Amino acid sequence: MARGFFITFEGGEGAGKSTQIDALADRLRGKGFDVVVTREPGGSQGAEALRHVILSGAAEPFGPAMEAILFAAARSDHVEQLVRPAVARGAIVLCDRFIDSSRVYQGITSHLQPSFMVSLERVTVNGMMPDLTFVLDIDPAEGLRRATQRRGTGIADRFEKEALAIHRKRRKAFLDIARKEPERCVVVDASDTPQRIGSRIAEIVETRLEASGIKPPLERAGDEI
Numbered sequence: 400m401a402r403g404f405f406i407t408f409e410g411g412e413g414a415g416k417s418t419q420i421d422a423l424a425d426r427l428r429g430k431g432f433d434v435v436v437t438r439e440p441g442g443s444q445g446a447e448a449l450r451h452v453i454l455s456g457a458a459e460p461f462g463p464a465m466e467a468i469l470f471a472a473a474r475s476d477h478v479e480q481l482v483r484p485a486v487a488r489g490a491i492v493l494c495d496r497f498i499d500s501s502r503v504y505q506g507i508t509s510h511l512q513p514s515f516m517v518s519l520e521r522v523t524v525n526g527m528m529p530d531l532t533f534v535l536d537i538d539p540a541e542g543l544r545r546a547t548q549r550r551g552t553g554i555a556d557r558f559e560k561e562a563l564a565i566h567r568k569r570r571k572a573f574l575d576i577a578r579k580e581p582e583r584c585v586v587v588d589a590s591d592t593p594q595r596i597g598s599r600i601a602e603i604v605e606t607r608l609e610a611s612g613i614k615p616p617l618e619r620a621g622d623e624i
């Protein structure tokens with residue numbers, strides 16, 4: 400059976416994840432791949448319903464464990480309804496944030512117990528680990544400036560609003576994860592131009608797809624004749 404590829408994009412606010420995801424999706428579609436673009440929290444009907452509850456700050460008064468469980472509930476729905484079926488049919492799934500955001504935002508900066516976070520992650524991911532994760536690394540002061548500019552007159556979400564020192568701690572935590580899991584994670588300097596970042600990401604993805612023997616559906620069909 401065809402197996403696709405699951406790529407996640409992580410990093411602080413304003414790192415340019417969605418710009419890079421869109422560019423990569425265009426490029427891969429141009430080569431004939433079946434590409435699914437998604438995001439967390441969200442990406443499936445159940446998870447999108449929880450997105451507003453979480454990001455509006457409505458769950459904040461109930462504490463970080465409640466928020467972590469809501470993120471986990473959203474992730475479980477997203478994994479089972481969208482990510483796993485897409486990868487199983489051979490698609491390339493590009494996801495804006497995934498487990499590393501929970502590890503960093505809830506685990507590190509909301510100070511939840513590591514054993515609690517590990518258990519939640521195991522249940523929600525249920526084996527559907529990313530094949531590749533890009534950590535887009537940016538100075539949080541610059542990232543927040545970009546996020547503010549992008550938002551225009553909109554309101555900052557529950558997490559964007561937090562102090563710069565917390566965002567700095569998150570940056571370090573993402574880099575720590577990448578150091579501990581070098582097979583899965585690639586750190587990309589997100590202060591570079593979008594074009595250069597895009598070329599670097601595309602090169603890495605194409606190398607990994609080739610190494611994993613993943614081809615666009617039409618080429619695959621040709622192999623099977």
Ligand code: TMP
Pocket residue numbers: 438439440454470496497498500501502504505556558559
């Ligand atoms: P975004 O869609 O603009 O990236 O907003 C999502 C926000 O939610 C962002 O501030 C990071 C935060 N978040 C967590 O705290 N934990 C998670 O598991 C995920 C997926 C996101």
